Amino acid sequence: MIHAENIRAGYGDVEILHGVSFSLKSNENISIIGPNGCGKTTLLRTLAGTLPFSGKILLDGQNVKNFKKKVLAGKVSMLSQSTQIYFNYTVYDTVMMGRYIHEKDGIFRKVSSEDKSMVQKAMEATGVDQIYNREINALSGGQLQRVLLAKVIAQDPDIILLDEPTNHLDLSYQVELIRFLKKWSKRTEKSVIGVLHDMNLAMMLTDRVLLMNHGRIEADGSCRDIFGSELLNSVYKMNVSAYMVDSLEKWKNIARR
Amino acid sequence: MKNAKRFIILILLCILSLTAAVGIGSIAIDPGDTLKVIAGKLFHIRFSNPVDDTIASILLKTRIPRALLAFVSGAGLAVSGVMMQSVLQNPLASSFTLGVSSGAALGASFVIVLNITFLGFLTLPVFGLTAGIITVFLSLGVAVKVDKGLHNNSIILTGMAFSMFANAMITILMSVSKENMQRLVFWQMGSFSMRTPRDFWMILPFVLIGTIIAMICSRQMDIMTLGDEQAQTSGVDVQKMKWLLLSLGAVLTGAIVSVAGVIGFVDLFTPHVARRLFGAAHKYVIPASALLGGLFMVICDLLARTVVSPLEIPVGAITAVVGAPFFIYLFLNKRERKVK
């Protein structure tokens, strides 16, 4: 469903991605891991269409550059690091913004029942339905993150891109979130691409992992193969295996449940 | 529907303020007389005891046009403020931010100092408006060169730079042409004094069309407040929206500044009040801000010409003196709520 070939991208004069290629089938999830600055977020941005790039990205066989914005948003949506929002929209209204691409009739539209149910389900899934009436500029970072995730879920794209979505969250929420995403992608047969700092979570979420370093993909394989490999150690410049060896079994069990 | 009730109250307040503005002044005019004069003019009715000629003239040529002009200008500035704030995702943004006010004032200053009159009464508005638009396009143009993504920080920085440049040019003009200094200083503070009905008719289409276009884009503006990236991945063509809305805001503000001079604060804080009262959704905030802006401006203009009668204070000074403390109060209030 996604086919990325020789992607180069960067900011200003600095090139971050030096030729990245990979493919993703529908209903397949991948995690992207790697040290800071290796280009994970940059890669996500090229896929989302928010950063110019050279190379080719095909979505369902079509060049991503040819998509209209609204159509593209129906295929791919991204949840990035949440920044401070100064406006007093309610949680409900914010999640409803995810339905923009499905809306017809401009400003005089009536909210459809499908919109309402999608929003409700999304809020329940991320645990913000109880605070649906709160203003988003009064929420904590973690709450805001979940609201924005609910918006992406309500938007219902074919692929969800997540850029370190668990940063502000409590541990229990982190686990809950990853579990939800796994279930969601299975149920809807859609894909999740998650950039995760925490390899435990990556393992929980996906079977396949991309290991990046210095703007290139160092390895593309199953979790089993990559976690515990020497390559991983050399990229992170530490004995990751030893660090993970105890947790690995534990988390694998949790993920299977 | 909480909002519906509030809108009705707001509209009533606007009508009340307009009535007050028309009735109060160096001569107090009875609302009954006002109605008589309006009815007489509109429906060509002749009354048995007509209103005195001078009063009728004051009403039709000075008071009513002035009140309407103030209202429409306030509305336009408020809508412009809403657009700037959503697009730049900054609740402290206003048309000053992009340099359009200073640019328009600079254009007007050139007309005054060089005594340009070849377009007749249109000279000042045309120059002012054009100068304002050029300034905004320069700001955006430089910003996009520096930052292809046209991120808001870049826009704000270039806007401020051009704004300061325009202000400096005005100061130079003032020192080089002392005879015109007073007039330029007054221009920088805004006034509705001696404006004609023609000025009202010139501004009206700008404000109407501007507000309508803003309303059409209200959903996109909602989404843009989430941030460029979030908005883009929600399906909004962020770049296109920015150019469209910022230019529209520039045209709106530029037109008003060219007719009335630089009037600040209205565009900065009426959107805040609107959001407080009606929630943040733009389809309510835009009309609410327009009404609030009009209301505020009419009241300030009334104060401007009555507080130290027969002297007249430039209305821009009143909007600042009244607006600033009010704005600080709003700001403090917001802070407290968040901490809770």
Place this chain on the structure above:
Amino acid sequence: MRNKIKKSLIVFLSSVMVLTASACGNKKQAADTDSGSDSQQTTSQSASSEKDSSIIKDREGNDFEIPDHADKIISMAPAITQTLVDLGLGDKLVAVDKYSLSIKGVDQDLPAYDIMAPDVESISSLKPDIIFTTGMSKSGGEDPFKPITDLGLLMTSIPSASSLDDIKEDILFIGESTKTDEKAEKLVSDMESKIKDIKDKVNNDKPEKTVYFEIGESPNLVSIGNGTYLNEIIEMLGAKNIFSDQEGWVSVSDESVMSENPDIILTNVDYLEDPVSDILNRNGWDALDAVKNKQVFLIDPNASSQPNAHVVTAIEQIAKALYPETFK
């Protein structure tokens, strides 16, 4: 925060500018800023046994020592320059202000300075015997001439006249300080007799006409209140200034003029080509009696805005406007 601070600064600075501009010409303001400034006398302390008659009071009330000779005079105000020319001292001028160049009798090649920002070095290099300035230069709050007095040059400031008596005293003072007392006294007595002639012709039995005198044009109208010689002239001629309850120069709203509905409108605005038409065609003013009856007149700007003997021309013009049958 940036926007707020910037805006507060703009408002503050603008208010200061407006207040300052409107205080221009107000004698009281000038006198106030005077009390802090240093003396304007020469620092030559040589003779304590100077004759008493050579120390007089200048127009600010300070002691002033008349120079032995006034062969090199600098005038920094057109009103003063005109008086000097009237006193026959035109050829003694070595420098003037920019506006004075248009006065007849003034050498066009003289160095001409900016009233508000005079070139101190250039002025002192001319080694003038006496420098005349007005309060205008000080209206910015600071005295731009202080460096000159510090250098020991003789300078005297003549505050803006706020009455006809002030004008006469100004002329007499200029005469005394340049040792042309006789000419000055004649100038003043001529003024007085002309004014008396005009006053005598005025018929005080006629109902009092109301007058609006405009000195600053649309859209920022400025008029005069009490404490100005224009107001004094109007009242002296048996008419009533609609803003006589205000003080000094006032910026007025067009409505306040309209609500008074003056019988006569006078203007001495000189930036416009045709100030009278500007007023006649003003939006909404066609309801005013003065406009309906075409009682709008231009009074010679120089004669009415420069406090010197030529104010008599202005008085004549105003009298003619008020009583056209009496003053053909």
